[in-house]
Amino acid sequence: MTSAPAIELKGISKAFGPVQANKDISIRVMPGTIHGIIGENGAGKSTLMSILYGFYKADKGEIFIGGKKTLIPDSQAAIAAGIGMVFQHFKLVENFTVLENIILGAEDGALLRPSLAKARQSLTDLASEYGLDVDPDAIVENLSVGHQQRVEILKALYRQADILILDEPTGVLTPTEADQLFRILNRLREEGKTIILITHKLREIMDTTDTVSVMRRGEMTATVKTSETSPAGLAELMVGRKVLLQVDKVPAKVGATVLEVENLSVIDDKGVERVKGISLDVKAGEILGIAGVAGNGQSELLEVLGGITSGTGIIRVNGQDIDLTGKFSDGRSRRARGIAHVPEDRQREGLIMDYMAWENTAFGYHHDPAYQSGILMNNAAIRADTEAKMQRFDVRPPNPKLTAKNFSGGNQQKIVLAREIERNPDLLLIGQPTRGVDIGAIEFIHKQIVALRDQGKAILLVSVELDEIFVLSDRVAVMFDGKIMGFRDPAQTDEKELGLMMAGIVEEAA
Amino acid sequence: MEKMPAWADAVLVPLISLLLAAILSALVIIGIGEDPIAAVKLMVQGSLGSTYGWGYTLYYATNFMFTGLAVSVAFHARMFNIGGEGQAMLGGLGVAIVCLYMPWPHWSLALIFATISSAAFGAAWAFLPAYLQAKRGSHIVITTIMFNFIAAALLNYLLVNVMRPAGAMDPATAKFPEATHLPTLHDMLAPFGIAFSKAAPANVSLIVAIIACVAVYFLIWRTKLGYEIRAFGHSESGAKYAGISPVKITVIAMLISGGLAGMMATNNVMGESERLIMNATEGAGFIGIAVALMGRSHPLGVFLAAILFGFLYQGGAELALWTSIPRELIVVIQALVILFTGALDNMVRMPLEKLFLMFRKGDA
Numbered sequence: 001m002t003s004a005p006a007i008e009l010k011g012i013s014k015a016f017g018p019v020q021a022n023k024d025i026s027i028r029v030m031p032g033t034i035h036g037i038i039g040e041n042g043a044g045k046s047t048l049m050s051i052l053y054g055f056y057k058a059d060k061g062e063i064f065i066g067g068k069k070t071l072i073p074d075s076q077a078a079i080a081a082g083i084g085m086v087f088q089h090f091k092l093v094e095n096f097t098v099l100e101n102i103i104l105g106a107e108d109g110a111l112l113r114p115s116l117a118k119a120r121q122s123l124t125d126l127a128s129e130y131g132l133d134v135d136p137d138a139i140v141e142n143l144s145v146g147h148q149q150r151v152e153i154l155k156a157l158y159r160q161a162d163i164l165i166l167d168e169p170t171g172v173l174t175p176t177e178a179d180q181l182f183r184i185l186n187r188l189r190e191e192g193k194t195i196i197l198i199t200h201k202l203r204e205i206m207d208t209t210d211t212v213s214v215m216r217r218g219e220m221t222a223t224v225k226t227s228e229t230s231p232a233g234l235a236e237l238m239v240g241r242k243v244l245l246q247v248d249k250v251p252a253k254v255g256a257t258v259l260e261v262e263n264l265s266v267i268d269d270k271g272v273e274r275v276k277g278i279s280l281d282v283k284a285g286e287i288l289g290i291a292g293v294a295g296n297g298q299s300e301l302l303e304v305l306g307g308i309t310s311g312t313g314i315i316r317v318n319g320q321d322i323d324l325t326g327k328f329s330d331g332r333s334r335r336a337r338g339i340a341h342v343p344e345d346r347q348r349e350g351l352i353m354d355y356m357a358w359e360n361t362a363f364g365y366h367h368d369p370a371y372q373s374g375i376l377m378n379n380a381a382i383r384a385d386t387e388a389k390m391q392r393f394d395v396r397p398p399n400p401k402l403t404a405k406n407f408s409g410g411n412q413q414k415i416v417l418a419r420e421i422e423r424n425p426d427l428l429l430i431g432q433p434t435r436g437v438d439i440g441a442i443e444f445i446h447k448q449i450v451a452l453r454d455q456g457k458a459i460l461l462v463s464v465e466l467d468e469i470f471v472l473s474d475r476v477a478v479m480f481d482g483k484i485m486g487f488r489d490p491a492q493t494d495e496k497e498l499g500l501m502m503a504g505i506v507e508e509a510a
Numbered sequence: 511m512e513k514m515p516a517w518a519d520a521v522l523v524p525l526i527s528l529l530l531a532a533i534l535s536a537l538v539i540i541g542i543g544e545d546p547i548a549a550v551k552l553m554v555q556g557s558l559g560s561t562y563g564w565g566y567t568l569y570y571a572t573n574f575m576f577t578g579l580a581v582s583v584a585f586h587a588r589m590f591n592i593g594g595e596g597q598a599m600l601g602g603l604g605v606a607i608v609c610l611y612m613p614w615p616h617w618s619l620a621l622i623f624a625t626i627s628s629a630a631f632g633a634a635w636a637f638l639p640a641y642l643q644a645k646r647g648s649h650i651v652i653t654t655i656m657f658n659f660i661a662a663a664l665l666n667y668l669l670v671n672v673m674r675p676a677g678a679m680d681p682a683t684a685k686f687p688e689a690t691h692l693p694t695l696h697d698m699l700a701p702f703g704i705a706f707s708k709a710a711p712a713n714v715s716l717i718v719a720i721i722a723c724v725a726v727y728f729l730i731w732r733t734k735l736g737y738e739i740r741a742f743g744h745s746e747s748g749a750k751y752a753g754i755s756p757v758k759i760t761v762i763a764m765l766i767s768g769g770l771a772g773m774m775a776t777n778n779v780m781g782e783s784e785r786l787i788m789n790a791t792e793g794a795g796f797i798g799i800a801v802a803l804m805g806r807s808h809p810l811g812v813f814l815a816a817i818l819f820g821f822l823y824q825g826g827a828e829l830a831l832w833t834s835i836p837r838e839l840i841v842v843i844q845a846l847v848i849l850f851t852g853a854l855d856n857m858v859r860m861p862l863e864k865l866f867l868m869f870r871k872g873d874a
Contacts, residue, residue, distance in 0.1 A: 017867050308750050332753030341751070349751035352744045359737070364752035366737050376732040 004067030006031040006163055006194040007052070012061035014047055021047040023218045025061070029163075029211075034185060034195045036205040036226070039215030040238055040438040041409055045198050048215070049165055053085050054078045065163075084156025088168045090148050094141035098134050098151050099123065102158050119158065126157050130187050145293075146177035153184070164188065165196045170204060174293050175466060175499030182208050202231040203467070214238055239440045247446045250454065252474040255284030257319075258427050258458035259305075264313035266300045274300040275311065276482035282427065282458040287449070289473030289490070290462045293502050297482035298462045299344055302431045305460070306341035307334035308349075317427060331364055340420035342413075344431030344462065350416040351404045358386040358400035361419050389418040394444065410441030417445060421452055428452060431462040446472060466495055480504045514866045519859075520811070524804055526858045527850040528818075534850075535843040544835055556828025557821045563828075565695055565710015569782065570794075571820030572712065575719040576774035577798025578816050579726050580632075580767045582807040584650075586730055587763035588743040593639060593654025594771040595795025596661030597632040601772025602779040603665065604631030606673065606786035609686040620690040624780050625718060625773055632772015633765040635661060640764030644757040650764070658795070669788060682787040692781045713781035719816075722770060723809040729766070730809075739763050771795060797823075800844075803852035815851075822847065 005028040014022040021044045029035045039045050050056045052063065054072040063070050065081045072078050078085070092101050102123065103115045123136050134143070134150050143151070149169065156164055166185075170178040185195055185208060197209060205212050206226060213223040214237040222237050236242055259282040266275035275297045282288045292298050304311040307330045315322040317337055323329045334341070343349040351360050362371050362382045371382050386400040393414045395407070404412060413433065420428065433449065434442045449472060453459050463469050469476055470490050478485045478501040485501040500506070536546035557563045577594040584591035591597075604627035614620035639653035669681040678684070692713045696706045730736035742749040742759040749756060778790050797819055804818070805811025826840030850858075 306751065307753060330753040330755065331751055335753065343751055345747075348745065348747045350748070352741050352748050354744045355741070362737070363741070363748075366734055366752075372734075376728065377734060377737060379732070 003031060005029055005064070006066060007196075008064040008067075009048075009052070010062045010064070012048065012051060012058045012063075014051060014056060014058050020218050022051070022058070025215075025220045027213055027220060027223065029194055029196060031066075031162075031194050032189060032192050033210040034189055034197055034208055036209035036212040037196060037198045037215060038200060038202070038205050038212060038234060038238060040200065041436050042438075043215040043238075044218040045215055046167065049085070049167060049196070049198060052078065053083060053165065079159050079161070082160060082162040084153075084159060084161025084164050086149065086152045086156065086164065086166045086169060088171060090152050092140050092148060092151060095139060097137050097139055098143070098154075099136040101140055101151055102136075102155050106159055122158060123154065126154060130157070130184060130191065132157075132184060144177070145172045146174070146180060149173070149181065150184070161193075163194045163196070165198070167198045168200070169197070170199070170201065171464075172294060174502045175495055176503055178204075201467075202234055205234065206231055216240060235439055239438070241440070247443070247450055247471055249450055252286045252453065253456070254286050254474075255456055257281050257283050258317060259460065260314070260316040260319075261305075262314040262316075264301070264304065264311055264315065266297070266304050266309060266311040268300065268309075274482055275304065277313070278479075278482070278484045280477060280484060280487075282460050284426075284458050285453060285456045286474040287453050287459040287461055287472050289469040289476045290460065290479055291466060291469045291476055291498055291502060292464070292479035294464045296479045296502075298464075298479050299431065300482075301479070302341070302344060302429055302460075302462055305334075305429050306339070306343065307331040308343075332367065335364060335423070338426035340423050340425035340428050342416050342420050342428070342430040342433060344435070346412055346416050351412060353405040354403060356401050356403055357390065357395070357407070357415055358383045360404050360415055361386040361389060361400075363419065365419070365423065389422055390415070392422075393418040393448070408438065409436040410438045410445075413437050413445060414441065417448060421448060425457065427458045427460065429460050429462075432464065433461070434463075434465070434468060466498060469498075470495075478502055514863055518862065518866065520806065520808075523855065523858050523862060524806075524811075524815075524851055526862070527804075527855065528847065530858070531843075531846040531850040534846050538839065538842060538846075539835065542835065542839070544833060549829060549833065549835060552832055553821070553825030553829055556832075557824035560707065561695075561705070562707035562710050563824060565707050565712040566824040566827075567817070567820040568695070568712040568716055569710065569777065569820070570823040571816040572716045572719045572777040572781075573774050573791075573794040574797050574801045574816035574819050575723060575813060576777070577771050577795050578801030578805060578812040579722055579798075579809065580769075580771035581798045581802035582805065582809070582812055583726060583730070583739070583770065584763055584767040585802055585807045586736075586743045587739045587759055588746075589643070589760065589763065589767075590651050591636070591654055591764065591767045591771075592651055592799065593636060593657050593768070593795070594774075594798045595791050595793065596654070596658035597635045597768040597771035598774040598778075598791045598795050599658075599661040599665050600635040601628035601632040601775035602786050602790050603668065603775075604628040604772060605775040605779045606683050606686075609690040609780060610673075610683060614687070614689045617690055617692055621692060621714065621718070621776065621780070624690070625776050628772040628775040629769035630772070632775075633769040635772070636764045636768025637761070640761045640768075643764075644760035662789075665786075666788065669786065673786065680787070683785045686780070686784045690780065691784055692776075694781075711782040713777065715777040715781045718773065718776055720813070722773065723813050726770070727809040735762065771798070797844075800848040800852055803848070803855075819844070819847075 007029040009025060009027045012022050012025040025048060037045050051058045054074040054077055063072060070081050072081065099116055099119055103119045108115045120136055127133050132150050132154055134147055140148060140151060169181060173181060189195060199205060209226045211223060212226050214221045214234060216238060262279045263277045264275055265273060265277050268274050290298050303309045310325045310329050315324060317339060347353055352363060371378055383400045390398040395411050395414045433445050449459060461472055473490050476488045476490050478498055480502060481504060485506050539546040539549050557567045577598065580594050581591055605624045608624045608627045609620060635657060639650055639657055642648035642653055643650040673683045674681060675684040692715060695712045696708045698714060699706045738754045738759055742754055742756060746756055774794060779786055783790060801812055801815040801819055805815040822844050829835050830837040830840060
């Protein structure tokens with residue numbers, strides 16, 4: 001051992017009521033390395049980093065920075081100790097310039113001008129030192145997401161951070177932007193900075209980190225050298241059992257066209273055109289995957305197909321027109337036409353979080369005659385149906401009377417999936433099927449989607465996870481800025497090409 | 511995992527809040543030099559100690575049941591209907607029209623039609639604010655408050671200029687005909703050999719209120735409409751996803767709410783004063799908010815909270831009558847109860863939740 005660890009945590013514990021979020025966690029992060037922390041949602045990664053950044057106070061345990069025992073009661077102390085944090089959701093003032101954002105909270109005196117001048121100078125230095133080019137006078141809201149993230153990193157570096165914590169940094173980036181980010185991180189490492197990378201993506205861990213720690217249910221289950229492990233090994237450590245990362249799929253038996261979309265446009269409440277005249281079709285027995293960076297019109301496409309918002313253009317299901325603006329342009333009419341919809345945001349749309357599981361099983365289908373007895377709802381019948389569905393979809397705990405918010409993300413998603421898939425729809429719209437879902441459940445959900453396709457149903461999948469698009473899709477469409485950049489066969493394309501298309505660049509096939 | 515057992519949530523929290531309000535009230539009474547224990551005795555004696563007292567307590571409670579239910583139904587759709595007062599005033603107009611201008615052979619028929627008419631008038635008064643909220647986004651709290659003033663002005667105009675009998679001095683309608691007079695609890699209990707005070711105003715509309723409680727229970731928890739109202743109240747985006755029209759639910763929930771508030775007039779206008787007078791509602795529309803908060807928008811809770819507030823109202827009147835405690839102090843006590851049971855709910859709830867967690871840890 002040549003030098004003291006940049007960060008050492010000893011026996012950190014933190015409980016929220018009866019929930020033990022962190023249990024006796026010890027970890028050593030050596031200076032000049034990229035250290036990955038991986039784990040499922042709710043494994044305690046964010047709690048641990050919040051303790052390190054002074055948001056929470058640990059119940060037990062000690063923190064050593066550069067070998068010295070350090071108390072971190074608040075984020076000021078964390079910054080003083082040389083820790084910088086890049087949050088998943090950026091904390092930038094959108095209508096300020098880059099420079100103004102950088103000095104925010106680190107102004108030297110009452111007058112801004114000297115601070116701004118100093119910041120401009122050091123920004124130039126930082127840019128040349130680490131390859132972090134950003135126009136200091138640009139207004140933040142006009143920057144791309146990738147550049148906004150750079151501003152966050154610059155903010156930390158301007159405050160003399162030696163240790164940089166990044167929380168799920170690639171969630172909002174295109175693959176190209178993610179590559180650029182990792183190049184910057186490598187550069188920072190070469191300059192001697194220490195980086196902690198929190199993520200749930202196995203590939204990022206494998207590609208960039210030197211060491212990786214795995215968390216499961218509040219405990220640190222392992223810390224290994226990245227070069228001595230494999231994705232499958234890490235997945236097993238995360239979940240606690242063997243996981244299949246790939247779904248076995250027989251070739252698609254494509255049938256008649258189920259969904260036809262022609263020249264569909266959607267204008268949102270603010271008058272912005274979100275979907276710009278797109279056309280596509282989905283056939284029976286195939287999965288059409290829509291790839292794209294979040295916010296390029298995929299959500300609006302799903303919503304208009306699901307009857308939540310209105311649009312202009314033509315949508316046909318099984319050859320018959322769908323009402324897009326009139327009396328029958330709502331979710332209930334869509335369901336009656338054999339369209340099931342697993343929405344992107346199960347907590348805001350797919351479920352009523354304060355409803356019990358059985359009430360949620362009737363959600364959207366509460367007019368079903370099987371759920372009525374006279375003018376009242378037949379609650380007993382709905383509960384029995386829920387119990388059966390929970391059984392088949394392995395929802396845990398299988399208790400129809402438990403409130404939706406008390407299920408884990410994966411089990412909430414299974415409740416939604418069970419409700420929609422078991423309706424035996426002709427067309428399934430499914431958005432971000434595994435967002436916030438643990439690895440064990442991902443496997444199950446993917447299998448259910450493929451099984452539905454094998455029954456000859458048409459499936460329109462929207463996902464920002466390229467891995468998921470590749471695993472599930474029979475055809476891929478890439479959306480950028482409300483338009484479809486093109487269709488590709490997943491077997492004949494790669495991440496690089498799709499990544500470029502997601503950034504709006506189409507290379508004409510040579 | 512739920513933090514507390516359901517019984518603690520529904521019973522313990524309001525009881526502790528009530529106790530805190532009582533202690534603070536006692537301190538205030540001591541502060542003005544009166545004996546709080548004697549005051550409590552007087553309140554209980556005056557409101558629950560005789561059938562006369564009960565008659566008044568239940569009369570007030572009937573009013574509060576209607577307005578409490580009205581606020582509750584709107585709450586389930588996440589709307590704050592502060593217009594119960596105005597809707598109840600208009601309900602009075604509906605009752606007066608039915609009783610004055612139509613001949614009735616028997617009170618029961620008159621009651622049925624007066625109930626329908628009062629509900630229709632109350633609902634109509636809630637319609638415009640509901641429509642404005644649903645279509646234009648005008649906030650329902652603002653519009654319903656404004657509609658209270660409009661209702662008062664409208665009634666003022668009608669009573670002074672249109673409905674006042676010729677030669678009468680006060681702004682009120684003529685006495686309703688004999689056939690529309692509702693039986694009081696005295697009349698209803700006499701056949702069973704129970705002697706109930708003849709002077710007390712509690713009447714058959716108490717039964718209507720209890721039926722309304724049961725009906726609201728079934729509406730909210732057992733029908734599709736109630737399911738949609740609650741879903742919309744929890745999450746508008748979720749409702750849209752499920753194909754529930756926000757406009758439709760907003761309007762329907764407010765119509766039901768206004769109708770329930772309007773139905774209060776069968777008690778105070780038809781049952782008690784037997785004519786329509788100015789300010790017949792006496793603030794019951796606002797008490798309904800407290801009743802709904804304390805009753806946690808559940809009909810059973812509303813029923814119990816309405817009786818509690820009936821007790822406070824009647825007991826307070828007795829206190830003002832027999833002691834030097836001023837009438838205003840009664841308002842203070844009522845305000846404290848509202849404050850603790852409604853606004854400061856979490857102050858009691860959170861420590862209690864922690865306590866239960868500690869016990870549970872002890873078990874484990």
